[in-house]
Structure formats: C-alpha cells, structure tokens
Amino acid sequence: MAITHNLGFPRIGAKRELKFALESYWKGQSSLDALKAVGSELRQRHWANQSKLDWSPVGDFTFYDQVLDMSFTLGNLPERVRDLSGDSLDNYFRIARGRSATDRVCNYDVQASEMTKWFDTNYHYIVPELSTSTVFTLDSSRLLNEFKQAQCLGVKAKPVIIGPLTYLWLGKTKDDSDKLELLPRLLPVYTQLLAKLAEQGAEWVQIDEPILVTELDPTWQQAFIRAYNTLHTDQVKLLLATYFGQLRENLSLACRLPVQGLHVDALNAYNEIPDVIMELASDRVLSLGIVNGRNIWKTDLLATLDWLEPIHRQLGHRLWLAPSCSLLHVPVDITSECELDTELRSWLSFALQKLNELSVLSAALNNGRQSMETELRDNQTAIAARKVSTRVHNPAVKTALARIDANMERRTSPYSERACKQHEELKLPLYPTTTIGSFPQTEEIRHIRNLFRRGELNESSYNTAMREQIARSVREQELLGLDVLVHGEAERNDMVEYFGEQLEGYAFSQFGWVQSYGSRCVKPPIMFGDIIRPKPMTVKWIQYAQSLTNKPMKGMLTGPVTILNWSFVRDDQPRAVSCQQLALAIREEVLDLENAGVRVIQIDEAALREGLPLRRAQWHEYLQWAVSAFRIAANGVRDNTQIHTHMCYSEFNDIIESIADMDADVITIETSRSDMELLDAFDHFNYPNEIGPGVYDIHSPNIPTQDHIIHLMLQAAKRIPAQRLWVNPDCGLKTRAWEEVVPALHNMVAAAHKLRSTI
Numbered sequence: 001m002a003i004t005h006n007l008g009f010p011r012i013g014a015k016r017e018l019k020f021a022l023e024s025y026w027k028g029q030s031s032l033d034a035l036k037a038v039g040s041e042l043r044q045r046h047w048a049n050q051s052k053l054d055w056s057p058v059g060d061f062t063f064y065d066q067v068l069d070m071s072f073t074l075g076n077l078p079e080r081v082r083d084l085s086g087d088s089l090d091n092y093f094r095i096a097r098g099r100s101a102t103d104r105v106c107n108y109d110v111q112a113s114e115m116t117k118w119f120d121t122n123y124h125y126i127v128p129e130l131s132t133s134t135v136f137t138l139d140s141s142r143l144l145n146e147f148k149q150a151q152c153l154g155v156k157a158k159p160v161i162i163g164p165l166t167y168l169w170l171g172k173t174k175d176d177s178d179k180l181e182l183l184p185r186l187l188p189v190y191t192q193l194l195a196k197l198a199e200q201g202a203e204w205v206q207i208d209e210p211i212l213v214t215e216l217d218p219t220w221q222q223a224f225i226r227a228y229n230t231l232h233t234d235q236v237k238l239l240l241a242t243y244f245g246q247l248r249e250n251l252s253l254a255c256r257l258p259v260q261g262l263h264v265d266a267l268n269a270y271n272e273i274p275d276v277i278m279e280l281a282s283d284r285v286l287s288l289g290i291v292n293g294r295n296i297w298k299t300d301l302l303a304t305l306d307w308l309e310p311i312h313r314q315l316g317h318r319l320w321l322a323p324s325c326s327l328l329h330v331p332v333d334i335t336s337e338c339e340l341d342t343e344l345r346s347w348l349s350f351a352l353q354k355l356n357e358l359s360v361l362s363a364a365l366n367n368g369r370q371s372m373e374t375e376l377r378d379n380q381t382a383i384a385a386r387k388v389s390t391r392v393h394n395p396a397v398k399t400a401l402a403r404i405d406a407n408m409e410r411r412t413s414p415y416s417e418r419a420c421k422q423h424e425e426l427k428l429p430l431y432p433t434t435t436i437g438s439f440p441q442t443e444e445i446r447h448i449r450n451l452f453r454r455g456e457l458n459e460s461s462y463n464t465a466m467r468e469q470i471a472r473s474v475r476e477q478e479l480l481g482l483d484v485l486v487h488g489e490a491e492r493n494d495m496v497e498y499f500g501e502q503l504e505g506y507a508f509s510q511f512g513w514v515q516s517y518g519s520r521c522v523k524p525p526i527m528f529g530d531i532i533r534p535k536p537m538t539v540k541w542i543q544y545a546q547s548l549t550n551k552p553m554k555g556m557l558t559g560p561v562t563i564l565n566w567s568f569v570r571d572d573q574p575r576a577v578s579c580q581q582l583a584l585a586i587r588e589e590v591l592d593l594e595n596a597g598v599r600v601i602q603i604d605e606a607a608l609r610e611g612l613p614l615r616r617a618q619w620h621e622y623l624q625w626a627v628s629a630f631r632i633a634a635n636g637v638r639d640n641t642q643i644h645t646h647m648c649y650s651e652f653n654d655i656i657e658s659i660a661d662m663d664a665d666v667i668t669i670e671t672s673r674s675d676m677e678l679l680d681a682f683d684h685f686n687y688p689n690e691i692g693p694g695v696y697d698i699h700s701p702n703i704p705t706q707d708h709i710i711h712l713m714l715q716a717a718k719r720i721p722a723q724r725l726w727v728n729p730d731c732g733l734k735t736r737a738w739e740e741v742v743p744a745l746h747n748m749v750a751a752a753h754k755l756r757s758t759i
C-alpha cells in the first residue's frame with residue numbers, strides 16, 4: 001500500500017481570506033477573536049480538502065510565517081518585545097511587521113525582524129535573531145492546540161516542524177558567533193516538543209531540513225548526526241523532509257540519520273532516487289515528492305506510474321507519495337479560473353488538483369491502473385494535447401531561436417568607444433541625474449486602470465487619461481531639472497504582468513495568488529507557450545513622452561531574466577530556452593524603441609540575482625544563460641544608443657563579473673542604506689562602465705538631505721571616477737507620494753549641481 005501525504009497546504013485561502021482577515025485586524029477593524037476564528041475555519045477547510053490523503057499536515061498553517069512560528073515555539077523572541085502587552089499574537093505581529101493592531105505609532109512601534117527569501121522561492125520568511133546569549137524555552141501551545149483541533153475533527157494529522165539545523169541555518173547572529181554553538185541549547189527543546197506531541201498521540205512528525213539540498217560544511221554535516229542521534233526516540237516517528245533540490249554529497253548523510261522516514265523531492269532529485277533506495281535502511285519509509293509543488297502543470301500520471309511501479313513493488317508499504325514540497329508555492333484551485341479557456345485550464349493543476357493526482361497515483365499503484373482508468377485516460381488526453389498544441393509550439397519561434405548567434409549578443413564597439421559617441425549624442429553634464437522609471441501610482445491612476453480593465457472606460461478615453469499622467473510626470477521632471485527623464489509607468493500595474501499581458505504564450509489567472517510574505521500575495525503570470533511579441537508594447541507611450549521634452553526620454557523595459565523569474569514557467573523546456581524566447585521579444589521592442597528615436601533604453605533586471613541556484617556549483621551555468629539572454633535583448637542597438645539596466649539589491653560581490661559581462665552602458669543599483677559600501681565590489685573589480693548608486697532610499701518616507709546625497713556621492717567617487725557616476729534613487733518611486741518625491745528629487749538635483757561645481 002502506497003501511503004499519501006502532504007507537506008503543507010496554502011494557508012492564505014482560495015479567496016485570500018487570511019489576507020483580508022489579517023489586514024482588517026491590523027487596521028483595528030476586527031477583533032483578535034475574529035481573526036483566530038478565520039484561522040480555525042481555514043485550517044478546518046484545508047483539512048477537509050485533504051481528506052483523501054492518508055496523512056494531512058498540521059502546523060503548516062500560520063498567521064504570518066512558519067519560521068516565525070518556530071521561533072515562538074522555541075521561545076526565541078527578540079528582547080525588544082518581551083515586556084510588551086497584549087496577546088502573544090500581538091507580539092508575533094510586532095516582530096513580523098513592527099506593529100500590531102492596537103499599537104499606535106510610537107507607542108509600541110518596534111523594529112521588525114529582517115525578512116528574506118525562503119531558499120530559491122519567492123516566499124519570504126522572518127529571519128530568527130540569534131546571539132551567544134540566546135536561550136530557548138518550549139512553547140508548544142500553538143502546535144498542540146492545532147493538533148488537538150485536527151484530532152477532534154477526526155483528521156489523521158502529522159505535525160510539521162522546521163528541523164533544528166535548518167532553523168539555525170536560517171537564523172542570523174548579530175555578534176558573528178558560530179550558530180552551531182547554540183545547538184546543544186536547542187536540542188533539549190526539540191526533545192521536549194517531540195515528547196509532548198507523542199504524549200498527545202502523534203504517530204509521525206514531519207521535520208523539515210531543506211538545507212540538506214545545499215552545500216554544507218563538514219561541521220554542519222556532523223551536527224546533523226549529533227542532532228538526530230539526540231532527537232531519535234521510540235515515542236514518535238520522524239519523517240525527515242528535504243526539498244527544492246538534489247542531496248548530492250549529503251545523500252548518504254540524509255539516508256543514514258536515525259529517523260524512520262525520509263522525504264525526497266523526486267522531481268529535482270530524480271536521478272538520485274535509486275541511490276537513496278539503496279542506502280536507506282530496509283525498515284525506513286521513503287516519501288517521494290512526485291507532484292510538483294512549485295509549478296502549476298498537470299502531472300503526467302502514466303509516465304509517473306511507469307517510473308513508480310517498480311519502486312512500489314520493491315518498497316511496498318514503505319513507499320509514501322507526496323508533492324515535491326509544501327503546496328504553499330502554488331494557488332489553491334484551478335476550477336475557480338472561469339476566465340481561462342478550457343483547453344489551457346485542462347493543462348493546469350493547482351493545489352487541490354495536485355492532491356487529487358496523488359490519490360489517483362496511489363490508487364493505481366495499490367489497486368492496479370484499471371481501477372483509475374477514466375482518470376488516467378483524461379490525464380493522458382490533456383498531457384498529449386499540450387505536447388503537440390500549436391498554442392504551445394510555434395515553428396517561427398523555434399527558427400528564430402536556432403538563428404541566435406554570438407553576434408547578436410555583442411555591441412558593435414567596446415564601451416569606451418560607445419561612451420564617446422553617447423556623450424556626443426546626449427550631451428549630459430557630469431553627475432547626470434535620472435530616476436528608475438516609475439512615478440507615484442496615485443489613487444487616480446489606479447482608478448483609471450481599473451475602469452479600463454472593467455470595460456467602463458473606452459480605449460481612447462483611457463489613452464487620453466494616461467497621456468495626462470505622463471504629461472504630469474514629464475512636467476514635474478522638467479521643473480525639477482532632471483537630466484534623463486522617464487515617462488513614469490502609469491500604465492503598468494506590475495513590471496512583469498504588463499509585458500506578459502502583451503506577449504503571446506502568456507496566460508493570467510484570476511485567483512492564482514501565492515503568498516509572498518505575511519498577507520502579501522503575488523499572482524505570477526503563466527508562461528505556457530512559445531513567446532511572440534505581436535506588436536510593440538511600450539513605444540507609443542515613450543514616443544508621446546519624448547514629444548513633450550527636449551531632454552532624453554528613457555525607454556523602460558523589464559528584462560528577460562526578471563520576467564522569467566517572476567512567472568510560472570514551462571516545464572517542457574529548460575528555463576534557459578524560455579529565457580531566450582523572452583530575450584528575443586524584448587530585443588524586438590528595444591529595436592523598435594531605437595527606431596522611434598529613443599536614445600536611452602533601460603532594461604530592468606530586478607530579479608536576476610534571486611534566480612541563482614541553491615548550490616554555488618550551479619551558479620556559473622545560470623549566470624551564463626541569464627547574462628546571455630540580457631545581452632541578446634539589449635545589444636542589438638547602435639553605439640550611440642545608451643543601454644541602462646537596474647537592479648534593486650545590493651549584494652554584488654559574488655556576481656560582479658557577470659554583472660560586468662552584461663555590458664550595459666549604465667547600471668543603477670540600490671545602495672543608499674549601506675553607505676556605499678557595496679560599491680567596494682565595483683571598486684575591487686574595477687567595474688568598467690557607468691554606475692548610478694542609489695542615493696534616495698525609496699523604501700522610507702524620509703526625504704534625503706542635499707548634504708546626505710553629496711556625502712554618499714563623494715563616497716562613491718572615492719571608488720569610481722566621477723566621469724562614470726550617475727545620481728539617482730535606489731529604485732522606482734511608484735509606492736511613494738508626490739509630496740515626498742518632489743522634495744527628495746529636488747535635493748538630489750541640487751546635490752548634483754553642487755557636485756559638478758566642485759570638479
């Protein structure tokens with residue numbers, strides 16, 4: 001009998017119920033009890049959704065983040081919230097977001113903990129704060145209450161916790177101490193927790209250790225052995241869960257830890273499964289993650305069965321089946337997507353459908369394929385249709401791809417020659433000023449876009465309204481005296497969605513929300529087919545903006561790597577190929593902009609860094625195709641055309657050579673919070689082209705002073721010749737208000753003037 005289970009269910013709710021309940025509580029519009037009731041209902045509903053499984057997760061639900069939940073379970077709260085009043089959930093929200101519902105500004109306004117990306121996903125967790133003085137004390141109330149709730153509902157529940165090594169690895173020490181020194185203090189708390197769960201009747205506990213798919217120092221590998229020898233108990237069975245990648249050099253370690261079961265992501269670690277089976281002791285459970293928890297395509301059930309059947313014959317009841325990872329990373333239910341055409345919908349599978357696939361697979365294994373004949377046939381029809389669909393495969397795109405040659409990636413002349421021509425063409429002063437693209441997305445702008453989307457505003461009125469917005473931002477920039485202007489991006493809802501909507505090969509869901517952090521969700525567009533740009537996407541707006549000014553107007557595009565990394569992508573071809581297709585589409589747009597007389601074109605690659613694979617050994621390959629895609633997109637232009645790129649992050653040290661390889665004439669980056677320290681990377685490496693280090697922290701409502709901006713620019717000028725420096729904000733201004741933006745940019749321009757006069 002193959003057993004089915006799930007590692008985690010999307011907790012935000014099919015209609016984002018949790019988001020709305022949280023935001024209402026935070027605004028003081030509803031009570032804590034009401035919020036808790038929504039949580040309880042969602043858990044109950046989600047267990048009902050999973051009722052066909054042999055084991056459902058408990059503890060995967062959270063009001064903000066599962067890592068922060070673990071910090072609470074382990075009693076690891078930052079000192080600064082210890083004595084604050086209210087429910088423990090209030091302190092929880094203070095750590096998560098700086099404030100809870102009842103807090104007035106400045107009253108309990110505390111510093112939120114840092115937030116960062118969960119492995120290579122777009123989910124962000126709250127970083128545990130650790131120091132040499134950290135002590136851990138068990139608070140099992142949340143987990144035990146939820147476990148009790150599940151038991152009362154008759155759910156066969158498997159508590160889920162984050163393992164001690166992954167917990168420490170995710171945490172940050174402020175005092176640079178060795179995190180592993182905390183392990184002896186941490187383990188007794190885990191032991192107590194397991195004992196409590198056992199006492200309450202838990203049979204299995206899922207203990208997540210995804211760091212086993214990353215490169216680990218020998219000290220961390222040894223710590224695994226130490227930790228699991230300590231945690232090993234006869235009272236409760238442990239299912240050690242790894243996901244997101246291959247085990248590689250940690251494979252033997254993972255197989256030999258004294259736990260009763262091991263979960264492996266059989267999609268990412270497909271080739272390793274025979275070795276895992278060989279190394280795993282014969283009394284251990286092997287859980288195979290065979291349904292993709294990170295993407296939205298239907299599983300090919302027959303192909304999966306072909307592969308699973310011999311494994312099932314060998315392992316029998318020791319074989320468990322699951323999604324590859326928690327379903328947190330996919331939307332809930334494809335059947336709500338009434339606006340997607342039926343053909344496309346028939347290729348997709350969201351969380352509920354994925355769980356159903358698991359049930360079909362286990363039934364086919366346990367009772368023979370004939371017992372699931374209809375389900376398997378329907379699945380096969382959809383899989384076969386997608387494989388040959390003309391909506392997916394476009395011969396013209398394949399031909400264009402085959403024609404890509406190295407020349408397409410190269411500018412005509414090296415940067416030094418281009419720079420002369422561009423200076424001649426653009427006649428910019430020293431320390432030229434510019435912004436990153438967007439101007440405030442006011443209520444009015446959003447209202448216009450909504451009316452248009454709902455069909456309540458016709459196209460020509462929409463165009464007029466948008467032109468007014470563009471004219472406003474051009475007017476403001478001229479008054480401010482900026483040197484290179486932007487049109488302001490009023491027409492864009494989102495920097496990826498905007499382009500996806502205009503490309504063939506992309507589809508959009510209505511409710512395909514995926515949690516990004518806390519109550520925030522994103523709705524990644526779905527790249528399903530070969531990419532075609534049927535017509536220019538941005539040219540008319542930029543041309544209009546250029547017609548209003550004699551200053552150079554920047555064309556504004558999102559780069560291929562960023563579009564790819566923020567989408568659900570195809571699983572029937574390598575990411576690199578999908579990225580090349582996007583690169584060709586953006587290249588056409590770049591050339592159209594150039595032909596329309598646009599002399600400066602910015603191609604944002606905000607998400608290039610976050611696509612880095614989990615293992616460093618694979619970085620090189622990723623960076624090669626990612627940089628190549630950018631070059632294909634950008635480098636078809638004449639020498640005189642100036643290419644900018646923008647990246648809104650500041651860790652460059654480890655990828656600086658690849659950044660330089662992109663060969664953009666100008667790169668603007670986020671730096672203002674780090675006092676220009678990050679420029680050290682550019683300095684050590686001797687970055688050859690122009691740089692605009694951000695001098696205005698756009699994540700803060702504060703207005704930078706002229707002195708501060710001059711200070712930052714002088715720091716920059718110590719490392720990079722002034723002739724190659726630009727003056728600009730950290731990122732786009734879309735989330736700020738005009739009242740903040742105008743004085744801030746005024747100071748920025750004034751600072752640039754002063755800097756020029758000092759040279």
Ligand code: ZN
Pocket residue numbers: 436606646647648649730731732
């Ligand atoms: Zn940015």
